[in-house]
Amino acid sequence: xxxxxxxxxxxxxxxxxxxxxxxxxxxxxxxxxxxxxxxxxxxxxxxxxxxxxxxxxxxxxxxxxxxxxxxxxxxxxxxxxxxxxxxxxxxxxxxxxxxxxxxxxxxxxxxxxxxxxxxxxxxxxxxxxxxxxxxxxxxxxxxxxxxxxxxxxxxxxxxxxxxxxxxxxxxxxxxxxxxxxxxxxxxxxxxxxxxxxxxxxxxxxxxxxxxx
Numbered sequence: 001x002x003x004x005x006x007x008x009x010x011x012x013x014x015x016x017x018x019x020x021x022x023x024x025x026x027x028x029x030x031x032x033x034x035x036x037x038x039x040x041x042x043x044x045x046x047x048x049x050x051x052x053x054x055x056x057x058x059x060x061x062x063x064x065x066x067x068x069x070x071x072x073x074x075x076x077x078x079x080x081x082x083x084x085x086x087x088x089x090x091x092x093x094x095x096x097x098x099x100x101x102x103x104x105x106x107x108x109x110x111x112x113x114x115x116x117x118x119x120x121x122x123x124x125x126x127x128x129x130x131x132x133x134x135x136x137x138x139x140x141x142x143x144x145x146x147x148x149x150x151x152x153x154x155x156x157x158x159x160x161x162x163x164x165x166x167x168x169x170x171x172x173x174x175x176x177x178x179x180x181x182x183x184x185x186x187x188x189x190x191x192x193x194x195x196x197x198x199x200x201x202x203x204x205x206x207x208x209x210x211x212x
Contacts, residue, residue, distance in 0.1 A: 070111050
């Protein structure tokens, strides 16, 4: 008998599911609920993904104290759960300094990668587990390797380049392309996670949901 046996669906008891579900509920309720006012503003921001319901919105935000954050991403945790997401722990998902209640205004970010390029990047397969390489193509004929995940929408471009200089993107070819030392990486962003409901949406995951 192994020290850490793999749990299969047949090993899952009703009490295990209830306990796990209760933990999920507590984590979910720790997220702040988005107001109708902010939700309306968020509806004017286009999500970067084109293959599933909106999960995240790259944008800029203004706080009630007047501070503005140009690079922000708002994550819809209801959609995340509906698509099979798991809330592993309060520390991972909900212990953020950035709270939705701090936000007075949501508006488009001038630093965001143009939507036509980010949507194309979202169609690329991962280069390796948990990471993605691809290229920015610039109007001077050069290309630069980008190292980051597909969810990134803000990037630290090389000196002398701006978003308007990007004319295309292309996928990294693991057979032919090689990683260089001169790479473009994602910029720092402020992440805000929010919920829309008073009750955690069902994910349909048998480890966390009782069968009807």
